[in-house]
Amino acid sequence: MTEKLPHDDGAAESEGYAKALGARLRAIRMQQHLSLHGVERKSNGKWKAVVVGSYERGDRAVSVQRLSELADFYSVSVSDLLPPEDTPFPGAGSPPPLSRIVLNLDRVQALTDPGAAMLQRFGASIQRQRGDIGNRTLTVRQDDLRSLALMYDMTIEGLTERLVRWQVLAPESVILDGEP
Secondary structure, eight states: OOOOOOOOHHHHHHHHHHHHHHHHHHHHHHHTTOOHHHHHHHTTTSSOHHHHHHHHHTSSOOOHHHHHHHHHHHTSOHHHHSOOTTOOOTTTTOOOOOOBEEEEHHHHHHOOOTTHHHHHHHHHHHHHHHTOTTOSEEEEOHHHHHHHHHHTTSOHHHHHHHHHHHTOBOTTOBOOOSOO
16 A cells, blocks of 8 residues: 655646756757757767657756756856746746747847837847847847836737737747736
């Protein structure tokens, strides 16, 4: 007979962190325009597609050593692979995830609308602050999104609609309508 353990909130938080870490790993891989099989090919088999995929889904724990090696492979710092401190971890009693705005910087730079100059400067500034020079996408954090909406004197929803209309969102963007 097995004893049933009480629900462990720490386990839920750990699972949420693994999923948030996996999302960061996937974002870094996608920024480098690599498929899972592309990672396996580029690493000459050191990084198996199935293993990297399980890290990205949060199905498999990644050791600090392997995370460091993966950061070296992607040519980023380990801290770039870690989820931001303000990331809510699903399953840990946190609020539902927020919209995720990811800009395609090539499309942003190609905009000819006079109102786009502010977005172009803003994107370049954030990229310099984060040391993301050379990346073709830029994740816009909630605080940055609020600031940008204030600069445009509109709501976040209005700004999001404008970004959609300008067709500058990267495929990994997720727009939530606020409905549960």
